Every structure is written in structure tokens, then in C-alpha cells.
Amino acid sequence: MQVAALDEFGGPEVITPRMLPVPQIADDEILLKVWTAGVGVWDALRRQGMLVPEGASFPLVPGTDAAGTVAAVGGKVTGLTVGDVVYVSDSMVPKGGFYAEYAATNAQYVAKLPAGVPVEHAGAMPTDALTALSGLDALALPAGAWLLIFGASGGQGHLAVQLAKRQNLNVVAVASGTEGVALVTRLGADVSLDGHGDLDDVLARIREVAPNGVDGLLAMAGGATLDRLAEAVRDGGTLAYPNGVQPQPSERPGMTTQAYDGESNPGQLRRLNELIEAGPFQVHVAEKFPLGRAAEAHRRLQTSYPGKLLLTVR
Structure with a gap:
């Protein structure tokens, strides 16, 4: 699969496109087919060597939030099935973050995407x-x-x-x-x-x-x-x-x-969906970048803009 990853900590230039194996999922995880991924300050901190998940190793794939479809479901996962359109906020992701075509994530951090939020923008929303x-x-x-x-x-x-x-x-x-x-x-x-x-x-x-x-x-x-x-x-x-x-x-x-701090858990995800579904809800995307230009997105993070930055993976 195509990813944007880094082999060392540093500035935006350390993020480069490459190919990595699709991660294997555990019984409590889902495999997300990523459509869009958010670009946030926490991604920049991880790129600089902070907020790195325990057990993570190089090449390190950034990305803590995304939206897409469920590609596979672990044996102990309930309430989610292959093909569901979902969004995710997962700051742990030891198997790699969401700057990738596929990512493994614990199902407790996943919610079905509510009506009214297009998947094309939803990856910028969760965290x-x-x-x-x-x-x-x-x-x-x-x-x-x-x-x-x-x-x-x-x-x-x-x-x-x-x-x-x-x-x-x-x-x-x-x-x-x-x-x-x-x-x-x-x-x-x-x-x-x-x-x-x-x-x-x-x-x-x-x-x-x-x-x-x-x-x-x-x-x-x-x-x-x-x-x-x-x-x-x-x-x-x-x-x-x-x-x-x-x-x-x-x-x-x-x-x-x-x-x-933000909290990602089933209760908060449920509350968030209830609030979103109460009326029209907009995720304002200031600029989109293809996955191969993730380094450019990180440079844009250092400037001023309204709303969010987004990586388009599919």
C-alpha cells in the first residue's frame, strides 16, 4: 500500500512517499480503507519525536484521525461490518497512522459516519x-x-x-x-x-x-x-x-x-454523533493535499488558515 512515512524525526521534509505492507489486524481491531486523513498539530509533534505511540517504530506513519470504509473486522468486534462508512480518532496506532491507504485501529475509536458529513471531508473532523x-x-x-x-x-x-x-x-x-x-x-x-x-x-x-x-x-x-x-x-x-x-x-x-484533552471512546463518539445529527454540520477544509504531498501539508500547518487541512487518499 502507499503511505507517507518518516525514518527519522525532523521537519516536514522527513515525510516521504513509499510502499509498506498492509497491516494485520488483531481481534479487537478493524482495517480501515482510508479515504481522507486529517492533518493536525499533533501530527507535527509526532514528526518531531513527541507523542510517539508506545511500540511504534520506523518507518513511522503519522496520522491520528481519518474517515473511510471498513475493509476487515477482527473476530471480537461487534457493531461494525465490512463496507461501513466510518470515522476514527486514534492517537495510539502502533501499527501505523492514517497517512496510508490502509490502517489498523482499535474498534473502540471508530464510529459510523453520521448523515450530513461527507466522507470526503470527514477525515479532518474526529480529533x-x-x-x-x-x-x-x-x-x-x-x-x-x-x-x-x-x-x-x-x-x-x-x-x-x-x-x-x-x-x-x-x-x-x-x-x-x-x-x-x-x-x-x-x-x-x-x-x-x-x-x-x-x-x-x-x-x-x-x-x-x-x-x-x-x-x-x-x-x-x-x-x-x-x-x-x-x-x-x-x-x-x-x-x-x-x-x-x-x-x-x-x-x-x-x-x-x-x-x-480530547477523549476518543464509544461514549464520546456516540455523543458527538448525536450532536452532529441535530442539524447541518460543516467541516471546513481550507486546503486538500494528495497523500504524496503530505510534507507540503505539514509546511502549510505552520501558516494561518481557517478550518482544517486534509489529505485525500482516495
């Missing part, structure tokens, strides 16, 4: 969507609460906007530039603001809709802009951020800060 869901869980806001999302037009952020609206939250989305603002507006944000603009104006607009402050802040990035936006959180409110955000958000009296 970011599950992480966004964990962020909303960390905040645990009641329906009708005001949520501020910083980095709302990014890979995790634009999915968080949609999941938050399905939980009946009022969403203030701070996005990147006019293109980002247009994206989050289209996805249903109640208020869409440009984080590249005057922050005094941004904060004033937030106070107009939430005079007492927002109830929670979901931060997809750190830095001085986030520190200013945290002024909009009411006393007793919470700022939640995914582990890995740098610099880590500053704490202040009266506001709780909480880090979180």
Missing part, C-alpha cells in the same frame, strides 16, 4: 471535534449561557461553534480576519468578531451582549490577545483550554482556568 466536545464538557455551561470562543475559525474552534449552538449556548466567536469572521457567522455564531481588530472595540461589543460578562471562555490559542479577552469573563466564570496551548492562559482572581 478536533472530540477535543472541542471535551472543552464544552469542561465548561459545563447551562443552556442560555454566554460562551466566548477564541480561535473560533480554526480547526477545533469552528467545530466548537457548531457543537455549542447544539447545546443551546449563546456564542461570541472571535475569529481571524474577515474570512474567519465570515466562516463563524455562517456556522451560527450569535456574535462574530475579528480578533485582529481593536481589542477595546471587541471587548465593548462583548459587553453589549453580555453586560455581566460571559460565563465561559474556550481558548484555542494563548498570548496577549487571550489575556485581554479574559477580561470579558464574569466573576465565577471559567476559561478552558486544550493542553498544548502556549503560553498557558494567565489566571486571575474570580476566574477558574481548566485544561482539557
Whole structure:
């Protein structure tokens, strides 16, 4: 099978096309025929020698999320059959990740693709969507609460906007530039603001809709802009951020800060599907790359873009 793999850790140039054997599956695994695979920051970290699964060896195939069809099913797997269209978020993959035509993955990380999400885009969704869901869980806001999302037009952020609206939250989305603002507006944000603009104006607009402050802040990035936006959180409110955000958000009296990780398990996958199926759901793909140009996709990771990057395998 064709893959994109690396024989050493380093920059994007270490990822090269090659041929490797199709992996054999265990009783609790499925063999995924990959259609599309997401390209995320965690893939870059693995390429650099971090977040490497125990038992993995060179040549190392990156990729933690994908969508495709079930090509084979292990003897102990239930609920999945050959031919099912599915998506996967699996950060372990010791037999190789999803930058490949086929990949073996534990069935507990696999879910059938819900209606409304095309398989052509779904590979970019799983890890970011599950992480966004964990962020909303960390905040645990009641329906009708005001949520501020910083980095709302990014890979995790634009999915968080949609999941938050399905939980009946009022969403203030701070996005990147006019293109980002247009994206989050289209996805249903109640208020869409440009984080590249005057922050005094941004904060004033937030106070107009939430005079007492927002109830929670979901931060997809750190830095001085986030520190200013945290002024909009009411006393007793919470700022939640995914582990890995740098610099880590500053704490202040009266506001709780909480880090979180995405979770891939049958319960979370089921919850995610229920939320997705509640209405139209969009996975915004900024750019697609064929499998043979995975190194180029990793170089694109280092730039700014709305939504997600995607490898098209089939």
C-alpha cells in the first residue's frame, strides 16, 4: 500500500512517499480503507519525536484521525461490518497512522459516519471535534449561557461553534480576519468578531451582549490577545483550554482556568454523533493535499488558515 512515512524525526521534509505492507489486524481491531486523513498539530509533534505511540517504530506513519470504509473486522468486534462508512480518532496506532491507504485501529475509536458529513471531508473532523466536545464538557455551561470562543475559525474552534449552538449556548466567536469572521457567522455564531481588530472595540461589543460578562471562555490559542479577552469573563466564570496551548492562559482572581484533552471512546463518539445529527454540520477544509504531498501539508500547518487541512487518499 502507499503511505507517507518518516525514518527519522525532523521537519516536514522527513515525510516521504513509499510502499509498506498492509497491516494485520488483531481481534479487537478493524482495517480501515482510508479515504481522507486529517492533518493536525499533533501530527507535527509526532514528526518531531513527541507523542510517539508506545511500540511504534520506523518507518513511522503519522496520522491520528481519518474517515473511510471498513475493509476487515477482527473476530471480537461487534457493531461494525465490512463496507461501513466510518470515522476514527486514534492517537495510539502502533501499527501505523492514517497517512496510508490502509490502517489498523482499535474498534473502540471508530464510529459510523453520521448523515450530513461527507466522507470526503470527514477525515479532518474526529480529533478536533472530540477535543472541542471535551472543552464544552469542561465548561459545563447551562443552556442560555454566554460562551466566548477564541480561535473560533480554526480547526477545533469552528467545530466548537457548531457543537455549542447544539447545546443551546449563546456564542461570541472571535475569529481571524474577515474570512474567519465570515466562516463563524455562517456556522451560527450569535456574535462574530475579528480578533485582529481593536481589542477595546471587541471587548465593548462583548459587553453589549453580555453586560455581566460571559460565563465561559474556550481558548484555542494563548498570548496577549487571550489575556485581554479574559477580561470579558464574569466573576465565577471559567476559561478552558486544550493542553498544548502556549503560553498557558494567565489566571486571575474570580476566574477558574481548566485544561482539557480530547477523549476518543464509544461514549464520546456516540455523543458527538448525536450532536452532529441535530442539524447541518460543516467541516471546513481550507486546503486538500494528495497523500504524496503530505510534507507540503505539514509546511502549510505552520501558516494561518481557517478550518482544517486534509489529505485525500482516495
